[in-house]
Amino acid sequence: MNLRITISALSLGLLAAWGGLWAAPSAAEEPGGEELFKEHCATCHGPDGGGGIGLPLHLEDFLRIADREYLMETMRHGRPGRVMPGFEHILSKEERGRIADFIQGWREGPQAELPEVGEGDPARGADLFARHCADCHGPQGRGGTQPREAPGHITGEEQVVPPALNNSGFLAAASDRFIKATMLRGREGTPMTPFGEAEELSDQQMDDLVAFIRGWGEGVDPLAEPVIEVRSDMPMDELIPMLKMSINSHNFVFIRQQTLYEDLPPEGEEAESPVHILHFCSFGLLDKALEVDERVGTFLPCQITVYREGGQTVMSAINPKALSPLFHKPELELFCSLVSEQYLKIMQEASF
Ligand code: HEC
Numbered sequence: 001m002n003l004r005i006t007i008s009a010l011s012l013g014l015l016a017a018w019g020g021l022w023a024a025p026s027a028a029e030e031p032g033g034e035e036l037f038k039e040h041c042a043t044c045h046g047p048d049g050g051g052g053i054g055l056p057l058h059l060e061d062f063l064r065i066a067d068r069e070y071l072m073e074t075m076r077h078g079r080p081g082r083v084m085p086g087f088e089h090i091l092s093k094e095e096r097g098r099i100a101d102f103i104q105g106w107r108e109g110p111q112a113e114l115p116e117v118g119e120g121d122p123a124r125g126a127d128l129f130a131r132h133c134a135d136c137h138g139p140q141g142r143g144g145t146q147p148r149e150a151p152g153h154i155t156g157e158e159q160v161v162p163p164a165l166n167n168s169g170f171l172a173a174a175s176d177r178f179i180k181a182t183m184l185r186g187r188e189g190t191p192m193t194p195f196g197e198a199e200e201l202s203d204q205q206m207d208d209l210v211a212f213i214r215g216w217g218e219g220v221d222p223l224a225e226p227v228i229e230v231r232s233d234m235p236m237d238e239l240i241p242m243l244k245m246s247i248n249s250h251n252f253v254f255i256r257q258q259t260l261y262e263d264l265p266p267e268g269e270e271a272e273s274p275v276h277i278l279h280f281c282s283f284g285l286l287d288k289a290l291e292v293d294e295r296v297g298t299f300l301p302c303q304i305t306v307y308r309e310g311g312q313t314v315m316s317a318i319n320p321k322a323l324s325p326l327f328h329k330p331e332l333e334l335f336c337s338l339v340s341e342q343y344l345k346i347m348q349e350a351s352f
């Protein structure tokens, strides 16, 4: 099974279901949590929550600290830039609630009391992270490499990919106490060992780590801004081919690259670095959107602008999600937020 196909099938299925979305199903037909889990989660997390491309969810160490809100928020936001999709526009809040209840049903013991978190020093936390966590979670906390293809049903210690912690979806869902509790307990059956045992980390050190991890989330939500922007340390000529690959892998068609030089430099001075504009499109999505409102043609087909600034390469695109409320059409808002999420994922994946 190709992972890309699963994800795009999800989004396309969603579009196909537009009509159906607005018609309320009768109470008798409403699927239960187990059924919804099988339909939307089991391909990645395993039918029994044993894990696969997605993390195992039936671990007792996880279930004891993951409350309903954590599960609900994780489903809502997904993990942008990772393979875990956001379900905000796919499942209603009630449906997400039923799935959360179903997952919590796997817990055998009581819910654990989460530890208090005191004031921490993010600078000390950064050192500790580099020493104790970065080997698995990545130096920037961006997580282990995820498989591009699903090798069937994978479980077992070696294969659990360390999740991204520097991730807006994770940081939106996880409380400080949840993060500390994870360090204290670890997750038996995975490489995530407990750090509280044998006093590998003191209570203060764990608070420092929480402060450091939380610091990643202090930026604004990139999808709330009129322009979506992702910065990368990669040079432009390395980033652009990655960006094209990322565009294609999200089932958009790359159309052309346009290069602009702002101004010709005065004689004897170095030329300014060029601005590249990548044009791409998803004809299926575009047709659907145009059916809803012709005016979307003003910001589609899609463009990402790439330029250098402050020693970094910047990718930027108009955010359809921020524009969509202007059209006063709920169907369009749904479409636009899908496209915005795709833009963000395309840019984030290109810069990994
Ligand atoms: C040997 C590899 C390894 C090391 C070292 C490690 N982790 Fe983990 N961590 C993992 C794995 C794998 C998981 C996923 C466990 C699961 O399946 O639930 C994880 C899960 C987590 C989670 C939960 C994330 C989520 O999405 O629920 C947090 C928080 C976390 N680790 C923090 C840390 C911190 C902080 C450190 C350093 C003190 C650390 N980890 C060190 C491998 C590691």
Ligand code: HEC
Binding pocket: 006, 007, 037, 040, 041, 042, 043, 044, 045, 053, 054, 055, 057, 062, 070, 071, 074, 075, 079, 082, 083, 084, 085, 087, 099, 143, 146, 161, 162, 163, 164, 165, 167
């Ligand atoms: C396309 C694959 C995929 C699908 C479908 C998917 N997930 Fe995930 N999920 C993942 C991956 C991968 C991660 C880990 C993210 C990372 O590595 O940063 C994850 C993480 C999670 C976590 C965090 C676990 C932890 O230890 O904190 C929860 C909870 C979760 N998913 C629940 C769900 C639910 C519920 C559904 C269905 C509504 C679902 N997922 C559908 C791939 C998927």
